[in-house]
Amino acid sequence: MADDIVVRPVRPDDRAGWETLWQGYLTFYKSSLAPEVTDATWKRFFDPIEPLQALVAERDGKLVGLTHYLLHRSTWAPVCYCYLEDLFVEPSLRGGGVGRKLIAAVESAARSAGASRLYWMTHETNETAQLLYNKVADRPGFVQYRKKL
Structure with a gap:
């Protein structure tokens, strides 16, 4: 299934597809954000x-996954780290390699930037994601x- 997935940087014309996935991500975590927060993130x-970057997974012209990441300095290393902040795959495609491709694309970007670490978090109850992450x-x-605060 992942063979027909293209991972690429988000484009301005992706807003509608990205927002559908973004809202799915927020719903998964039982969260909501004010529209101005989503608008600020998109901008x-x-x-x-801005250090915030976004990649999307596309299949047959439709966005089916997203990831957001940022590079930042660390007191523990002379080079930057990469934090993968958000990762979401359309539920019907989970377990098919889309998430793995998104993580690999962030890893590639982090390596290209000279980062020495890629890291992320998930909720302890997100066992499906942990199967991949492990x-x-x-x-x-x-x-x-x-x-x-």
């Missing part, structure tokens, strides 16, 4: 001074804490 993808990366055992 950042095309702002050359095959393509190490699980370091860190626990995330958050404080709303």
Whole structure:
């Protein structure tokens, strides 16, 4: 199935397809965002001074997956790290290699930028995603804490 998937940078004319996937991602995590947050995120993808990047997976002219990532400095390395912030694949295509292709594309971009680490998180209940993640990366055992500001 993944053989007919093309992963590429998001384009301005992808807004409708991207937003459908983005809303699917938010729904999966039982979240919602104000429209102005989504608008700001979309604009950042095309702002050359913003570190936020977006890739989409396309099949037969239809967007079927997305990933967002950013490069950032670290106190632990002289070069940057790459944080894969969001990853979503249309539910009917999960398990078919689309997510793996999206992760590989982010890895390639991170390597090209000289990053020394690619990392991401998922919710502990997202067992489907963890089946893939456990095959393509190490699980370091860190626990995330958050404080709303």
